[in-house]
Amino acid sequence: MAKSKFEYVRSFETDDTCLRNCYIVVRLDGRNFHKFAEQHNFTKPNDDRALGLMARSACSVMGDLEDIVIAYGQSDEFSFVFKRSTNWFKRRGSKLVTHVASQFSSSYVFYWKEYFGEQPLLYPPGFDGRVVLYPTNRNLKDYLRWRQADCHINNLYNTAFWTLVQKGGLSTTEAEERLNGTLSADKNEILFSDYNINYNNESPLYRKGTTLIWEKIDETSTKRVTLPKEGEKEVTFTRSRRKVTAHYCDLIGDLFWEEHPDILEEDA
Ligand code: DGT
Ligand code: MG
Ligand code: MG
Ligand code: MG
Ligand code: MG
DSSP states (O other), X not given: OOOOTTGGGGXXXXXXXXXXXXXXXXXXXXXXXXXXHHHTTOOSSOOHHHHHHHHHHHHHHHHHSTTEXXXXXETXXXXXXXXXXXXXXXXXXXXXXXXXXHHHHHHHHHTHHHHHTTSOOOSOOOEEEEEEEEOSHHHHHHHHHHHHHHHHHHHHHHHHHHHHHHTTOOOHHHHHHHHTTOOHXXXXXXXXXXXXXXXXXXXXXHHHOEEEEEEEEEEEEEEEEEETTTEEEEEEEEEEEXXXXXXXXXXXXXXXXXXXXXXXXXXX
């Protein structure tokens, strides 16, 4: 077909191909979730329904989009790591980030009821997305460690803050003043001495965030079959299937990475 005289406008499109050999990370973050959480009565500091829905939506992204090897989420954010050799959408950054963001957002709405029951979704939530490239395994692991350290710092602060308010009867201003200038050890100490809370016993979902990876799951099922000589017989089948599994584990040490050597490819 002949090209129209308007065809030249295509040349205005810019090339956003992600550099080869790099891991492609797409991070989404809920838009104005401070307000969204208030309006939907999220429990403070952590709402199991909200965190569950985030993870469910991330599972949907992993299942529907190819080549995501690991995802990590906390609060209103989720990061998705594409394997470094991915050629999905010819590594075009805009395609990758928009597909992840739209699949995630529509899943968030689609699965809302499974987590919030009859509580209505008051307006359509949105998520921003960005693309970051990491050239080495060390950089990629440090990226995830950075997000998990952020989870830890925020969750320790929020746990101390809301304990002071909910159990200690302090106003939010007083709680803020009480925590001003405190170090991690001080916050642990406040929780332990004044409220008998051992922070390390708080749910790992809150302290570590959610890590999603692909794992081989052996599924056994039994079927009744009719064999020519033996007649009807019960037979057990074992099938190996790839499934997204959730973990609430430490990513900062080396253990997780040693236990899951298949997640990352060798550095070139
Ligand atoms: P943004 O991202 O610049 O559009 O603005 P926000 O408000 O989304 O800010 P951000 O992403 O830095 O902080 C996440 C907010 O989401 C934070 O205000 C607390 C809220 N949030 C996330 N998870 C929970 C939860 O489980 N419970 C409650 N109460 N709030 C949560
Ligand atoms: Mg933000
Ligand atoms: Mg946000
Ligand atoms: Mg956030
Ligand atoms: Mg199209």
